[in-house]
Amino acid sequence: MDKCVVLKAESYDDSLLFDIVRRHFEQHDIKSKIPSGARVLLKPNLVVDKDAAFSVTTNPHFVYAVARNLKEIGVEDITVADCPGGALLLFSEMEAVYQKTGYSFLSEYAKLNTEFDSSDVLSADGSVNKSFNIINAIKDADYIINIPKLKTHNMTCITAGVKNLFGSIPGLQKPAFHAKYPAVKDFSNMLVELAQTVGADFTIIDAIDIMEGDGPTNGKKRHLGLTFSSCDVFSLDAFIIDLLGIPEDFVATVSASKQKNLINKGYEVIGDIDFRPEKPILLPSGFSAKSGIGKLTAKAKTTAEKLSSYVLIKYPKMNERCVLCKKCVVTCPKKALSVKEESIVLDKKKCIGCLCCDEVCPNAAVDIRKKIKTKK
Ligand code: SF4
Ligand code: SF4
Numbered sequence: 001m002d003k004c005v006v007l008k009a010e011s012y013d014d015s016l017l018f019d020i021v022r023r024h025f026e027q028h029d030i031k032s033k034i035p036s037g038a039r040v041l042l043k044p045n046l047v048v049d050k051d052a053a054f055s056v057t058t059n060p061h062f063v064y065a066v067a068r069n070l071k072e073i074g075v076e077d078i079t080v081a082d083c084p085g086g087a088l089l090l091f092s093e094m095e096a097v098y099q100k101t102g103y104s105f106l107s108e109y110a111k112l113n114t115e116f117d118s119s120d121v122l123s124a125d126g127s128v129n130k131s132f133n134i135i136n137a138i139k140d141a142d143y144i145i146n147i148p149k150l151k152t153h154n155m156t157c158i159t160a161g162v163k164n165l166f167g168s169i170p171g172l173q174k175p176a177f178h179a180k181y182p183a184v185k186d187f188s189n190m191l192v193e194l195a196q197t198v199g200a201d202f203t204i205i206d207a208i209d210i211m212e213g214d215g216p217t218n219g220k221k222r223h224l225g226l227t228f229s230s231c232d233v234f235s236l237d238a239f240i241i242d243l244l245g246i247p248e249d250f251v252a253t254v255s256a257s258k259q260k261n262l263i264n265k266g267y268e269v270i271g272d273i274d275f276r277p278e279k280p281i282l283l284p285s286g287f288s289a290k291s292g293i294g295k296l297t298a299k300a301k302t303t304a305e306k307l308s309s310y311v312l313i314k315y316p317k318m319n320e321r322c323v324l325c326k327k328c329v330v331t332c333p334k335k336a337l338s339v340k341e342e343s344i345v346l347d348k349k350k351c352i353g354c355l356c357c358d359e360v361c362p363n364a365a366v367d368i369r370k371k372i373k374t375k376k
Pocket of ligand 1: 318321322323324325326327328329344357360361362363364365366
């Protein structure tokens with residue numbers, strides 16, 4: 001049976017985190033699982049170039065604690081790699097991401113990847129996607145450690161272990177997947193297939209400061225004081241939403257994992273398992289509107305789910321913080337955004353509500369509005 005570990009951690013203090021990560025490693029006997037001379041890849045969340053204080057990216061001191069523990073058990077070849085949202089980044093832009101997110105100091109302990117060459121990898125499941133194009137830094141690793149930041153997410157409700165692996169896909173191929181799978185269920189099914197294909201060996205999650213509300217880039221920072229780990233990313237996500245009281249029918253990646261029998265054999269939970277949040281995690285607006293569905297009768301629940309799926313759709317409205325950097329225009333998979341008279345204009349007929357524009361906006365300049373979808 002797979003093991004999910006939760007340990008409290010009150011801050012990003014280096015000596016505290018070194019000890020916490022050591023305890024996670026010991027629980028899973030990581031030392032014996034990493035082959036001698038292995039190229040070990042650390043996959044944090046570096047979705048945008050924001051300071052760690054915003055709680056958008058995995059805190060660099062968390063990644064530092066993982067790298068130090070790896071050195072402690074004799075691992076020498078360590079690389080940090082992620083492919084941020086939006087257009088494919090140039091070498092110099094990725095350097096800037098490392099600098100702004102506070103990762104530059106890690107270059108003393110690990111290589112900081114700046115290359116996004118990629119290769120096709122056959123899908124491990126392949127029921128929908130026959131293959132995925134994955135950046136070589138991740139594809140070529142011998143041992144992958146997935147290091148997400150726990151956040152809410154406007155589309156998938158939360159981003160934890162499974163969703164973090166979407167950063168294995170290079171540049172604008174990510175928004176192209178949103179265009180290919182506009183429905184949350186189909187998109188989440190793809191994410192699970194991708195996670196099976198990437199095959200992260202170990203996942204350890206930074207949930208010390210999380211993001212709640214309209215994440216993944218423009219929600220509110222909240223102190224939770226937790227860290228999670230497992231060698232089974234699917235069980236870990238299921239455990240996290242259970243511990244935090246987030247309804248499973250809000251998190252389509254967990255439902256898809258169950259349907260594929262990736263979780264159903266159960267998992268053992270270890271550590272500070274009595275933890276409960278003082279107040280509920282604030283979910284993204286569309287999901288908050290659904291809260292209470294779980295208390296309805298089965299028939300009413302089906303009706304309510306249909307209504308929330310088909311009637312309300314989200315769309316972006318740029319606010320006064322927009323500096324016309326055009327990152328959203330370049331990223332939009334449906335070419336629904338353009339610049340007109342010094343402002344960003346939306347073609348609502350083209351918009352699929354994926355909110356990639358919000359994800360890549362560096363200035364929190366995208367407000368999320370809802371409209372009633374016209375029935376045909
Ligand atoms: S909305 Fe954000 S990403 Fe788009 S142009 Fe304005 S500042 Fe840039
Ligand atoms: S404008 Fe619409 S389709 Fe384009 S990125 Fe934003 S939400 Fe997605």
